[in-house]
Amino acid sequence: MATLLAIFVSCAAWAEETKSKEVTPRTQAGIEAATRLQVFLDRAEFAPGKIDGRYGEFTVKALQLFRQSHGEEMKQPEKPDGAPDVSGLDLASVEPLFTDYTVVEADLKGLGAVPESVPAQAKLKALSYETAAELIAEKFHMDVDFLGELNPGKTKDIKVGDKLRVVNVEPFDLGAVKDLKPGSELGANDIEDEGKGKDEPVTTKTAVKVDTKSNMLSVLEDGKLIAAYPVTIGSEQTESPVGDWKVRGVAKMPNFRYDKKMLSKGERSDQFHMLKPGPNNPVGVVWIALNKKGIGLHGTNSPDAIGRSASHGCVRLANWDVVRLAAKVKAGVPVAIH
Incomplete structure:
Protein backbone atom coordinates (compact mmCIF):
# COMPACT_ATOMS: atom_id res chain seq x y z
CA MET A 1 0.00 0.00 0.00
CA VAL A 94 -5.16 -1.19 -30.18
CA GLU A 95 -5.89 -1.64 -33.85
CA PRO A 96 -8.14 -0.51 -35.29
CA LEU A 97 -8.47 2.39 -32.89
CA PHE A 98 -11.89 3.35 -34.20
CA THR A 99 -14.67 1.22 -35.62
CA ASP A 100 -18.05 1.87 -37.22
CA TYR A 101 -21.17 1.07 -35.24
CA THR A 102 -24.46 0.61 -37.06
CA VAL A 103 -27.44 1.87 -35.08
CA VAL A 104 -30.11 -0.80 -34.59
CA GLU A 105 -33.77 -0.50 -33.70
CA ALA A 106 -33.15 -1.59 -30.09
CA ASP A 107 -30.94 1.48 -29.58
CA LEU A 108 -33.89 3.77 -30.16
CA LYS A 109 -36.49 1.86 -28.14
CA GLY A 110 -37.40 3.10 -24.69
CA LEU A 111 -35.69 6.48 -24.95
CA GLY A 112 -37.42 9.24 -23.05
CA ALA A 113 -36.98 12.53 -21.27
CA VAL A 114 -36.09 12.38 -17.59
CA PRO A 115 -37.59 15.30 -15.64
CA GLU A 116 -35.42 17.18 -13.17
CA SER A 117 -37.75 16.90 -10.19
CA VAL A 118 -37.62 13.71 -8.13
CA PRO A 119 -41.43 13.47 -7.69
CA ALA A 120 -41.81 13.56 -11.49
CA GLN A 121 -39.08 10.94 -11.91
CA ALA A 122 -40.89 8.67 -9.45
CA LYS A 123 -43.90 8.60 -11.80
CA LEU A 124 -41.87 7.06 -14.64
CA LYS A 125 -41.87 3.31 -15.29
CA ALA A 126 -38.12 3.40 -15.99
CA LEU A 127 -35.30 5.94 -15.92
CA SER A 128 -34.02 5.27 -19.41
CA TYR A 129 -31.52 6.99 -21.65
CA GLU A 130 -32.82 10.32 -22.92
CA THR A 131 -31.12 10.24 -26.33
CA ALA A 132 -29.52 7.73 -28.66
CA ALA A 133 -26.27 9.70 -28.43
CA GLU A 134 -26.23 9.22 -24.65
CA LEU A 135 -26.86 5.47 -25.07
CA ILE A 136 -24.18 4.97 -27.71
CA ALA A 137 -21.60 7.08 -25.86
CA GLU A 138 -22.12 4.97 -22.72
CA LYS A 139 -22.08 1.74 -24.72
CA PHE A 140 -18.55 2.60 -25.89
CA HIS A 141 -17.34 4.24 -22.64
CA MET A 142 -17.16 7.61 -24.37
CA ASP A 143 -17.74 11.24 -23.56
CA VAL A 144 -20.88 12.23 -25.45
CA ASP A 145 -19.19 15.38 -26.78
CA PHE A 146 -16.28 13.29 -28.09
CA LEU A 147 -18.81 11.08 -29.88
CA GLY A 148 -20.07 14.28 -31.50
CA GLU A 149 -16.54 15.32 -32.48
CA LEU A 150 -15.98 11.99 -34.21
CA ASN A 151 -19.34 12.24 -35.97
CA PRO A 152 -19.92 15.91 -36.82
CA GLY A 153 -23.55 16.66 -37.57
CA LYS A 154 -24.69 13.07 -36.99
CA THR A 155 -25.53 12.77 -33.30
CA LYS A 156 -28.48 15.14 -32.97
CA ASP A 157 -30.94 13.02 -34.96
CA ILE A 158 -29.74 9.41 -34.92
CA LYS A 159 -31.75 6.91 -36.96
CA VAL A 160 -31.75 3.14 -37.46
CA GLY A 161 -29.04 2.20 -39.96
CA ASP A 162 -26.83 5.23 -39.25
CA LYS A 163 -23.12 4.41 -39.00
CA LEU A 164 -21.24 6.15 -36.22
CA ARG A 165 -17.51 6.20 -35.57
CA VAL A 166 -16.75 4.91 -32.06
CA VAL A 167 -13.70 3.75 -30.12
CA ASN A 168 -12.79 0.07 -30.25
CA VAL A 169 -13.60 -1.11 -26.71
CA GLU A 170 -15.71 -3.99 -25.41
CA PRO A 171 -19.23 -2.52 -25.63
CA PHE A 172 -21.25 -2.02 -22.48
CA ASP A 173 -24.52 -3.84 -23.11
CA LEU A 174 -27.31 -2.59 -20.88
CA GLY A 175 -29.44 -5.60 -21.76
CA ALA A 176 -26.74 -7.95 -20.50
CA VAL A 177 -26.73 -6.48 -16.97
CA LYS A 178 -29.49 -8.91 -16.00
CA ASP A 179 -27.16 -11.78 -17.01
CA LEU A 180 -24.32 -10.55 -14.82
CA LYS A 181 -23.14 -13.32 -12.47
CA PRO A 182 -22.01 -11.70 -9.21
CA GLY A 183 -21.02 -13.97 -6.35
CA SER A 184 -24.03 -12.96 -4.23
CA GLU A 185 -27.15 -11.29 -5.55
CA LEU A 186 -29.67 -9.00 -3.84
CA GLY A 187 -33.13 -8.05 -5.02
CA ALA A 188 -33.83 -4.70 -6.68
CA ASN A 189 -35.39 -3.35 -3.47
CA ASP A 190 -32.75 -4.62 -1.02
CA ILE A 191 -30.08 -1.97 -1.42
CA GLU A 192 -30.67 -0.24 1.92
CA ASP A 193 -31.60 -3.23 4.08
CA GLU A 194 -28.60 -3.95 6.24
CA GLY A 195 -29.67 -7.40 7.37
CA LYS A 196 -30.16 -8.94 3.94
CA GLY A 197 -27.48 -10.64 1.91
CA LYS A 198 -25.14 -13.40 2.94
CA ASP A 199 -22.58 -12.97 5.66
CA GLU A 200 -20.32 -15.73 4.43
CA PRO A 201 -16.58 -16.21 4.82
CA VAL A 202 -14.38 -14.96 2.01
CA THR A 203 -13.39 -17.85 -0.23
CA THR A 204 -11.21 -15.77 -2.54
CA LYS A 205 -8.43 -13.32 -1.83
CA THR A 206 -10.09 -10.41 -3.60
CA ALA A 207 -9.96 -7.02 -1.88
CA VAL A 208 -11.23 -3.56 -2.84
CA LYS A 209 -9.54 -0.34 -1.76
CA VAL A 210 -10.97 3.16 -2.26
CA ASP A 211 -8.68 6.17 -1.90
CA THR A 212 -10.82 9.19 -1.03
CA LYS A 213 -8.07 11.68 -1.94
CA SER A 214 -7.21 10.32 -5.37
CA ASN A 215 -10.76 9.24 -6.28
CA MET A 216 -9.50 5.86 -7.44
CA LEU A 217 -10.78 2.40 -6.57
CA SER A 218 -8.34 -0.50 -6.79
CA VAL A 219 -9.06 -4.24 -6.98
CA LEU A 220 -6.46 -6.65 -5.65
CA GLU A 221 -6.25 -10.41 -6.03
CA ASP A 222 -3.85 -12.24 -3.70
CA GLY A 223 -2.36 -8.83 -2.96
CA LYS A 224 -1.70 -8.06 -6.63
CA LEU A 225 -3.30 -5.01 -8.23
CA ILE A 226 -5.45 -6.28 -11.11
CA ALA A 227 -7.84 -3.41 -11.91
CA ALA A 228 -8.57 0.21 -11.08
CA TYR A 229 -11.49 2.56 -11.72
CA PRO A 230 -12.09 6.28 -11.13
CA VAL A 231 -14.83 7.07 -8.63
CA THR A 232 -16.87 9.84 -7.12
CA ILE A 233 -16.88 9.88 -3.33
CA GLY A 234 -19.09 11.63 -0.80
CA SER A 235 -19.27 15.39 -0.55
CA GLU A 236 -18.22 17.43 2.47
CA GLN A 237 -21.82 17.28 3.68
CA THR A 238 -22.19 13.52 3.26
CA GLU A 239 -18.71 12.03 3.34
CA SER A 240 -18.03 8.46 2.31
CA PRO A 241 -17.68 6.27 5.42
CA VAL A 242 -13.97 5.89 6.10
CA GLY A 243 -13.24 2.46 7.48
CA ASP A 244 -13.10 -1.22 6.67
CA TRP A 245 -16.30 -2.80 5.38
CA LYS A 246 -17.48 -5.90 3.56
CA VAL A 247 -19.62 -6.54 0.50
CA ARG A 248 -23.11 -7.87 1.37
CA GLY A 249 -24.22 -8.57 -2.16
CA VAL A 250 -24.99 -7.12 -5.58
CA ALA A 251 -28.32 -5.75 -6.85
CA LYS A 252 -28.78 -5.51 -10.62
CA MET A 253 -30.99 -2.78 -12.10
CA PRO A 254 -31.96 -1.57 -8.62
CA ASN A 255 -34.79 0.66 -7.56
CA PHE A 256 -33.66 3.67 -5.54
CA ARG A 257 -35.48 4.93 -2.47
CA TYR A 258 -34.95 8.70 -2.63
CA ASP A 259 -35.19 9.84 0.97
CA LYS A 260 -33.87 13.37 1.37
CA LYS A 261 -33.35 12.99 5.13
CA MET A 262 -31.50 9.71 4.65
CA LEU A 263 -29.27 11.25 1.98
CA SER A 264 -28.45 14.39 3.96
CA LYS A 265 -28.41 13.13 7.55
CA GLY A 266 -28.26 9.36 7.33
CA GLU A 267 -31.68 9.05 9.00
CA ARG A 268 -34.49 7.15 7.29
CA SER A 269 -37.86 8.95 7.09
CA ASP A 270 -41.34 8.19 5.78
CA GLN A 271 -41.06 10.99 3.22
CA PHE A 272 -39.52 9.33 0.16
CA HIS A 273 -39.90 8.61 -3.55
CA MET A 274 -39.19 5.22 -5.11
CA LEU A 275 -37.31 5.62 -8.39
CA LYS A 276 -37.52 2.82 -10.92
CA PRO A 277 -34.48 1.10 -12.51
CA GLY A 278 -32.57 2.33 -15.53
CA PRO A 279 -29.27 3.90 -16.58
CA ASN A 280 -30.54 7.31 -15.44
CA ASN A 281 -31.42 6.06 -11.96
CA PRO A 282 -29.22 7.97 -9.47
CA VAL A 283 -27.44 4.73 -8.49
CA GLY A 284 -27.09 3.53 -12.06
CA VAL A 285 -27.46 -0.09 -13.12
CA VAL A 286 -25.70 -1.92 -10.27
CA TRP A 287 -25.60 -1.49 -6.49
CA ILE A 288 -22.85 -3.30 -4.53
CA ALA A 289 -24.14 -3.18 -0.97
CA LEU A 290 -21.74 -2.82 1.97
CA ASN A 291 -22.39 -3.86 5.55
CA LYS A 292 -23.27 -0.28 6.49
CA LYS A 293 -26.90 0.72 6.05
CA GLY A 294 -27.61 2.73 2.92
CA ILE A 295 -23.98 2.69 1.73
CA GLY A 296 -22.69 0.99 -1.38
CA LEU A 297 -20.54 1.09 -4.49
CA HIS A 298 -22.82 1.90 -7.40
CA GLY A 299 -23.29 3.20 -10.93
CA THR A 300 -24.33 6.69 -11.96
CA ASN A 301 -26.68 8.67 -14.16
CA SER A 302 -23.89 11.21 -14.76
CA PRO A 303 -20.56 9.75 -15.95
CA ASP A 304 -19.32 13.32 -16.53
CA ALA A 305 -19.32 13.85 -12.75
CA ILE A 306 -17.01 10.93 -11.92
CA GLY A 307 -14.11 12.21 -9.87
CA ARG A 308 -16.00 15.04 -8.18
CA SER A 309 -17.09 14.93 -4.53
CA ALA A 310 -20.82 14.77 -5.16
CA SER A 311 -22.10 11.38 -4.01
CA HIS A 312 -24.37 11.03 -0.95
CA GLY A 313 -21.80 9.15 1.12
CA CYS A 314 -21.49 6.27 -1.34
CA VAL A 315 -18.83 5.49 -3.94
CA ARG A 316 -20.00 6.07 -7.50
CA LEU A 317 -18.53 4.60 -10.72
CA ALA A 318 -19.45 4.85 -14.39
CA ASN A 319 -22.05 2.21 -15.26
CA TRP A 320 -19.65 0.33 -17.54
CA ASP A 321 -17.07 0.19 -14.74
CA VAL A 322 -19.39 -0.83 -11.91
CA VAL A 323 -20.59 -3.79 -13.99
CA ARG A 324 -17.00 -4.93 -14.41
CA LEU A 325 -16.35 -4.45 -10.69
CA ALA A 326 -19.49 -6.37 -9.73
CA ALA A 327 -18.26 -9.40 -11.67
CA LYS A 328 -15.16 -9.48 -9.44
CA VAL A 329 -16.76 -9.33 -5.99
CA LYS A 330 -19.15 -11.28 -3.79
CA ALA A 331 -20.44 -11.24 -0.22
CA GLY A 332 -17.60 -11.04 2.28
CA VAL A 333 -15.06 -9.30 0.04
CA PRO A 334 -13.36 -6.58 2.13
CA VAL A 335 -13.73 -2.95 1.05
CA ALA A 336 -11.34 -0.44 2.62
CA ILE A 337 -12.27 3.24 2.28
CA HIS A 338 -9.47 5.55 3.42
Whole structure:
Protein backbone atom coordinates (compact mmCIF):
# COMPACT_ATOMS: atom_id res chain seq x y z
CA MET A 1 0.00 0.00 0.00
CA ALA A 2 2.96 2.32 0.52
CA THR A 3 3.61 2.25 -3.21
CA LEU A 4 -0.05 2.96 -3.98
CA LEU A 5 -0.07 5.86 -1.52
CA ALA A 6 3.05 7.32 -3.11
CA ILE A 7 1.40 7.14 -6.53
CA PHE A 8 -1.72 8.90 -5.31
CA VAL A 9 0.25 11.64 -3.54
CA SER A 10 2.36 12.11 -6.67
CA CYS A 11 -0.76 12.41 -8.85
CA ALA A 12 -2.38 14.88 -6.48
CA ALA A 13 0.75 17.04 -6.41
CA TRP A 14 0.99 16.94 -10.21
CA ALA A 15 -2.68 17.93 -10.63
CA GLU A 16 -2.25 20.91 -8.29
CA GLU A 17 1.01 21.99 -9.88
CA THR A 18 -0.36 21.90 -13.42
CA LYS A 19 -3.43 24.04 -12.75
CA SER A 20 -1.51 27.19 -13.61
CA LYS A 21 0.34 25.78 -16.63
CA GLU A 22 -0.72 26.28 -20.23
CA VAL A 23 -2.69 23.38 -21.71
CA THR A 24 -1.16 21.77 -24.79
CA PRO A 25 -3.13 22.64 -27.98
CA ARG A 26 -4.95 19.62 -29.45
CA THR A 27 -3.97 18.19 -32.81
CA GLN A 28 -5.53 15.30 -34.71
CA ALA A 29 -2.44 13.17 -34.11
CA GLY A 30 -2.49 14.07 -30.43
CA ILE A 31 -6.19 13.22 -30.10
CA GLU A 32 -5.62 9.82 -31.68
CA ALA A 33 -2.57 9.12 -29.51
CA ALA A 34 -4.45 10.03 -26.32
CA THR A 35 -7.45 7.96 -27.42
CA ARG A 36 -5.22 4.98 -28.17
CA LEU A 37 -3.77 5.11 -24.65
CA GLN A 38 -7.24 5.46 -23.10
CA VAL A 39 -8.55 2.47 -25.07
CA PHE A 40 -5.48 0.42 -24.11
CA LEU A 41 -6.02 1.21 -20.41
CA ASP A 42 -9.76 0.61 -20.59
CA ARG A 43 -9.21 -2.81 -22.16
CA ALA A 44 -6.75 -3.64 -19.37
CA GLU A 45 -9.36 -2.52 -16.79
CA PHE A 46 -7.20 0.30 -15.51
CA ALA A 47 -9.98 2.62 -16.49
CA PRO A 48 -9.30 6.23 -17.53
CA GLY A 49 -12.92 7.31 -17.06
CA LYS A 50 -14.91 8.47 -20.05
CA ILE A 51 -12.83 8.26 -23.23
CA ASP A 52 -12.45 11.77 -24.62
CA GLY A 53 -9.14 11.86 -26.53
CA ARG A 54 -7.34 13.79 -23.77
CA TYR A 55 -4.49 13.01 -21.40
CA GLY A 56 -6.58 14.00 -18.39
CA GLU A 57 -6.08 13.41 -14.70
CA PHE A 58 -7.64 9.95 -14.60
CA THR A 59 -5.80 8.76 -17.69
CA VAL A 60 -2.54 9.62 -15.93
CA LYS A 61 -3.65 7.94 -12.69
CA ALA A 62 -4.79 4.83 -14.55
CA LEU A 63 -1.48 4.63 -16.41
CA GLN A 64 0.50 4.98 -13.19
CA LEU A 65 -1.48 2.21 -11.55
CA PHE A 66 -1.12 0.00 -14.63
CA ARG A 67 2.64 0.48 -14.54
CA GLN A 68 2.73 -0.08 -10.77
CA SER A 69 0.87 -3.37 -11.27
CA HIS A 70 3.76 -4.40 -13.53
CA GLY A 71 6.44 -3.26 -11.08
CA GLU A 72 7.24 -0.10 -13.06
CA GLU A 73 7.39 3.59 -12.24
CA MET A 74 6.29 6.57 -14.32
CA LYS A 75 7.26 10.20 -14.52
CA GLN A 76 4.50 12.78 -14.52
CA PRO A 77 3.86 14.72 -17.77
CA GLU A 78 5.36 18.21 -17.75
CA LYS A 79 2.16 19.85 -18.98
CA PRO A 80 -1.51 19.27 -18.22
CA ASP A 81 -3.08 17.28 -21.04
CA GLY A 82 0.49 16.56 -22.21
CA ALA A 83 1.57 13.15 -23.44
CA PRO A 84 2.88 10.85 -20.68
CA ASP A 85 5.67 8.32 -21.20
CA VAL A 86 4.12 5.35 -23.00
CA SER A 87 7.35 3.48 -23.73
CA GLY A 88 7.05 -0.27 -23.35
CA LEU A 89 3.26 -0.30 -23.77
CA ASP A 90 1.81 -2.47 -26.52
CA LEU A 91 -0.27 0.33 -28.01
CA ALA A 92 -0.04 -1.34 -31.42
CA SER A 93 -2.50 -3.91 -30.03
CA VAL A 94 -5.16 -1.19 -30.18
CA GLU A 95 -5.89 -1.64 -33.85
CA PRO A 96 -8.14 -0.51 -35.29
CA LEU A 97 -8.47 2.39 -32.89
CA PHE A 98 -11.89 3.35 -34.20
CA THR A 99 -14.67 1.22 -35.62
CA ASP A 100 -18.05 1.87 -37.22
CA TYR A 101 -21.17 1.07 -35.24
CA THR A 102 -24.46 0.61 -37.06
CA VAL A 103 -27.44 1.87 -35.08
CA VAL A 104 -30.11 -0.80 -34.59
CA GLU A 105 -33.77 -0.50 -33.70
CA ALA A 106 -33.15 -1.59 -30.09
CA ASP A 107 -30.94 1.48 -29.58
CA LEU A 108 -33.89 3.77 -30.16
CA LYS A 109 -36.49 1.86 -28.14
CA GLY A 110 -37.40 3.10 -24.69
CA LEU A 111 -35.69 6.48 -24.95
CA GLY A 112 -37.42 9.24 -23.05
CA ALA A 113 -36.98 12.53 -21.27
CA VAL A 114 -36.09 12.38 -17.59
CA PRO A 115 -37.59 15.30 -15.64
CA GLU A 116 -35.42 17.18 -13.17
CA SER A 117 -37.75 16.90 -10.19
CA VAL A 118 -37.62 13.71 -8.13
CA PRO A 119 -41.43 13.47 -7.69
CA ALA A 120 -41.81 13.56 -11.49
CA GLN A 121 -39.08 10.94 -11.91
CA ALA A 122 -40.89 8.67 -9.45
CA LYS A 123 -43.90 8.60 -11.80
CA LEU A 124 -41.87 7.06 -14.64
CA LYS A 125 -41.87 3.31 -15.29
CA ALA A 126 -38.12 3.40 -15.99
CA LEU A 127 -35.30 5.94 -15.92
CA SER A 128 -34.02 5.27 -19.41
CA TYR A 129 -31.52 6.99 -21.65
CA GLU A 130 -32.82 10.32 -22.92
CA THR A 131 -31.12 10.24 -26.33
CA ALA A 132 -29.52 7.73 -28.66
CA ALA A 133 -26.27 9.70 -28.43
CA GLU A 134 -26.23 9.22 -24.65
CA LEU A 135 -26.86 5.47 -25.07
CA ILE A 136 -24.18 4.97 -27.71
CA ALA A 137 -21.60 7.08 -25.86
CA GLU A 138 -22.12 4.97 -22.72
CA LYS A 139 -22.08 1.74 -24.72
CA PHE A 140 -18.55 2.60 -25.89
CA HIS A 141 -17.34 4.24 -22.64
CA MET A 142 -17.16 7.61 -24.37
CA ASP A 143 -17.74 11.24 -23.56
CA VAL A 144 -20.88 12.23 -25.45
CA ASP A 145 -19.19 15.38 -26.78
CA PHE A 146 -16.28 13.29 -28.09
CA LEU A 147 -18.81 11.08 -29.88
CA GLY A 148 -20.07 14.28 -31.50
CA GLU A 149 -16.54 15.32 -32.48
CA LEU A 150 -15.98 11.99 -34.21
CA ASN A 151 -19.34 12.24 -35.97
CA PRO A 152 -19.92 15.91 -36.82
CA GLY A 153 -23.55 16.66 -37.57
CA LYS A 154 -24.69 13.07 -36.99
CA THR A 155 -25.53 12.77 -33.30
CA LYS A 156 -28.48 15.14 -32.97
CA ASP A 157 -30.94 13.02 -34.96
CA ILE A 158 -29.74 9.41 -34.92
CA LYS A 159 -31.75 6.91 -36.96
CA VAL A 160 -31.75 3.14 -37.46
CA GLY A 161 -29.04 2.20 -39.96
CA ASP A 162 -26.83 5.23 -39.25
CA LYS A 163 -23.12 4.41 -39.00
CA LEU A 164 -21.24 6.15 -36.22
CA ARG A 165 -17.51 6.20 -35.57
CA VAL A 166 -16.75 4.91 -32.06
CA VAL A 167 -13.70 3.75 -30.12
CA ASN A 168 -12.79 0.07 -30.25
CA VAL A 169 -13.60 -1.11 -26.71
CA GLU A 170 -15.71 -3.99 -25.41
CA PRO A 171 -19.23 -2.52 -25.63
CA PHE A 172 -21.25 -2.02 -22.48
CA ASP A 173 -24.52 -3.84 -23.11
CA LEU A 174 -27.31 -2.59 -20.88
CA GLY A 175 -29.44 -5.60 -21.76
CA ALA A 176 -26.74 -7.95 -20.50
CA VAL A 177 -26.73 -6.48 -16.97
CA LYS A 178 -29.49 -8.91 -16.00
CA ASP A 179 -27.16 -11.78 -17.01
CA LEU A 180 -24.32 -10.55 -14.82
CA LYS A 181 -23.14 -13.32 -12.47
CA PRO A 182 -22.01 -11.70 -9.21
CA GLY A 183 -21.02 -13.97 -6.35
CA SER A 184 -24.03 -12.96 -4.23
CA GLU A 185 -27.15 -11.29 -5.55
CA LEU A 186 -29.67 -9.00 -3.84
CA GLY A 187 -33.13 -8.05 -5.02
CA ALA A 188 -33.83 -4.70 -6.68
CA ASN A 189 -35.39 -3.35 -3.47
CA ASP A 190 -32.75 -4.62 -1.02
CA ILE A 191 -30.08 -1.97 -1.42
CA GLU A 192 -30.67 -0.24 1.92
CA ASP A 193 -31.60 -3.23 4.08
CA GLU A 194 -28.60 -3.95 6.24
CA GLY A 195 -29.67 -7.40 7.37
CA LYS A 196 -30.16 -8.94 3.94
CA GLY A 197 -27.48 -10.64 1.91
CA LYS A 198 -25.14 -13.40 2.94
CA ASP A 199 -22.58 -12.97 5.66
CA GLU A 200 -20.32 -15.73 4.43
CA PRO A 201 -16.58 -16.21 4.82
CA VAL A 202 -14.38 -14.96 2.01
CA THR A 203 -13.39 -17.85 -0.23
CA THR A 204 -11.21 -15.77 -2.54
CA LYS A 205 -8.43 -13.32 -1.83
CA THR A 206 -10.09 -10.41 -3.60
CA ALA A 207 -9.96 -7.02 -1.88
CA VAL A 208 -11.23 -3.56 -2.84
CA LYS A 209 -9.54 -0.34 -1.76
CA VAL A 210 -10.97 3.16 -2.26
CA ASP A 211 -8.68 6.17 -1.90
CA THR A 212 -10.82 9.19 -1.03
CA LYS A 213 -8.07 11.68 -1.94
CA SER A 214 -7.21 10.32 -5.37
CA ASN A 215 -10.76 9.24 -6.28
CA MET A 216 -9.50 5.86 -7.44
CA LEU A 217 -10.78 2.40 -6.57
CA SER A 218 -8.34 -0.50 -6.79
CA VAL A 219 -9.06 -4.24 -6.98
CA LEU A 220 -6.46 -6.65 -5.65
CA GLU A 221 -6.25 -10.41 -6.03
CA ASP A 222 -3.85 -12.24 -3.70
CA GLY A 223 -2.36 -8.83 -2.96
CA LYS A 224 -1.70 -8.06 -6.63
CA LEU A 225 -3.30 -5.01 -8.23
CA ILE A 226 -5.45 -6.28 -11.11
CA ALA A 227 -7.84 -3.41 -11.91
CA ALA A 228 -8.57 0.21 -11.08
CA TYR A 229 -11.49 2.56 -11.72
CA PRO A 230 -12.09 6.28 -11.13
CA VAL A 231 -14.83 7.07 -8.63
CA THR A 232 -16.87 9.84 -7.12
CA ILE A 233 -16.88 9.88 -3.33
CA GLY A 234 -19.09 11.63 -0.80
CA SER A 235 -19.27 15.39 -0.55
CA GLU A 236 -18.22 17.43 2.47
CA GLN A 237 -21.82 17.28 3.68
CA THR A 238 -22.19 13.52 3.26
CA GLU A 239 -18.71 12.03 3.34
CA SER A 240 -18.03 8.46 2.31
CA PRO A 241 -17.68 6.27 5.42
CA VAL A 242 -13.97 5.89 6.10
CA GLY A 243 -13.24 2.46 7.48
CA ASP A 244 -13.10 -1.22 6.67
CA TRP A 245 -16.30 -2.80 5.38
CA LYS A 246 -17.48 -5.90 3.56
CA VAL A 247 -19.62 -6.54 0.50
CA ARG A 248 -23.11 -7.87 1.37
CA GLY A 249 -24.22 -8.57 -2.16
CA VAL A 250 -24.99 -7.12 -5.58
CA ALA A 251 -28.32 -5.75 -6.85
CA LYS A 252 -28.78 -5.51 -10.62
CA MET A 253 -30.99 -2.78 -12.10
CA PRO A 254 -31.96 -1.57 -8.62
CA ASN A 255 -34.79 0.66 -7.56
CA PHE A 256 -33.66 3.67 -5.54
CA ARG A 257 -35.48 4.93 -2.47
CA TYR A 258 -34.95 8.70 -2.63
CA ASP A 259 -35.19 9.84 0.97
CA LYS A 260 -33.87 13.37 1.37
CA LYS A 261 -33.35 12.99 5.13
CA MET A 262 -31.50 9.71 4.65
CA LEU A 263 -29.27 11.25 1.98
CA SER A 264 -28.45 14.39 3.96
CA LYS A 265 -28.41 13.13 7.55
CA GLY A 266 -28.26 9.36 7.33
CA GLU A 267 -31.68 9.05 9.00
CA ARG A 268 -34.49 7.15 7.29
CA SER A 269 -37.86 8.95 7.09
CA ASP A 270 -41.34 8.19 5.78
CA GLN A 271 -41.06 10.99 3.22
CA PHE A 272 -39.52 9.33 0.16
CA HIS A 273 -39.90 8.61 -3.55
CA MET A 274 -39.19 5.22 -5.11
CA LEU A 275 -37.31 5.62 -8.39
CA LYS A 276 -37.52 2.82 -10.92
CA PRO A 277 -34.48 1.10 -12.51
CA GLY A 278 -32.57 2.33 -15.53
CA PRO A 279 -29.27 3.90 -16.58
CA ASN A 280 -30.54 7.31 -15.44
CA ASN A 281 -31.42 6.06 -11.96
CA PRO A 282 -29.22 7.97 -9.47
CA VAL A 283 -27.44 4.73 -8.49
CA GLY A 284 -27.09 3.53 -12.06
CA VAL A 285 -27.46 -0.09 -13.12
CA VAL A 286 -25.70 -1.92 -10.27
CA TRP A 287 -25.60 -1.49 -6.49
CA ILE A 288 -22.85 -3.30 -4.53
CA ALA A 289 -24.14 -3.18 -0.97
CA LEU A 290 -21.74 -2.82 1.97
CA ASN A 291 -22.39 -3.86 5.55
CA LYS A 292 -23.27 -0.28 6.49
CA LYS A 293 -26.90 0.72 6.05
CA GLY A 294 -27.61 2.73 2.92
CA ILE A 295 -23.98 2.69 1.73
CA GLY A 296 -22.69 0.99 -1.38
CA LEU A 297 -20.54 1.09 -4.49
CA HIS A 298 -22.82 1.90 -7.40
CA GLY A 299 -23.29 3.20 -10.93
CA THR A 300 -24.33 6.69 -11.96
CA ASN A 301 -26.68 8.67 -14.16
CA SER A 302 -23.89 11.21 -14.76
CA PRO A 303 -20.56 9.75 -15.95
CA ASP A 304 -19.32 13.32 -16.53
CA ALA A 305 -19.32 13.85 -12.75
CA ILE A 306 -17.01 10.93 -11.92
CA GLY A 307 -14.11 12.21 -9.87
CA ARG A 308 -16.00 15.04 -8.18
CA SER A 309 -17.09 14.93 -4.53
CA ALA A 310 -20.82 14.77 -5.16
CA SER A 311 -22.10 11.38 -4.01
CA HIS A 312 -24.37 11.03 -0.95
CA GLY A 313 -21.80 9.15 1.12
CA CYS A 314 -21.49 6.27 -1.34
CA VAL A 315 -18.83 5.49 -3.94
CA ARG A 316 -20.00 6.07 -7.50
CA LEU A 317 -18.53 4.60 -10.72
CA ALA A 318 -19.45 4.85 -14.39
CA ASN A 319 -22.05 2.21 -15.26
CA TRP A 320 -19.65 0.33 -17.54
CA ASP A 321 -17.07 0.19 -14.74
CA VAL A 322 -19.39 -0.83 -11.91
CA VAL A 323 -20.59 -3.79 -13.99
CA ARG A 324 -17.00 -4.93 -14.41
CA LEU A 325 -16.35 -4.45 -10.69
CA ALA A 326 -19.49 -6.37 -9.73
CA ALA A 327 -18.26 -9.40 -11.67
CA LYS A 328 -15.16 -9.48 -9.44
CA VAL A 329 -16.76 -9.33 -5.99
CA LYS A 330 -19.15 -11.28 -3.79
CA ALA A 331 -20.44 -11.24 -0.22
CA GLY A 332 -17.60 -11.04 2.28
CA VAL A 333 -15.06 -9.30 0.04
CA PRO A 334 -13.36 -6.58 2.13
CA VAL A 335 -13.73 -2.95 1.05
CA ALA A 336 -11.34 -0.44 2.62
CA ILE A 337 -12.27 3.24 2.28
CA HIS A 338 -9.47 5.55 3.42
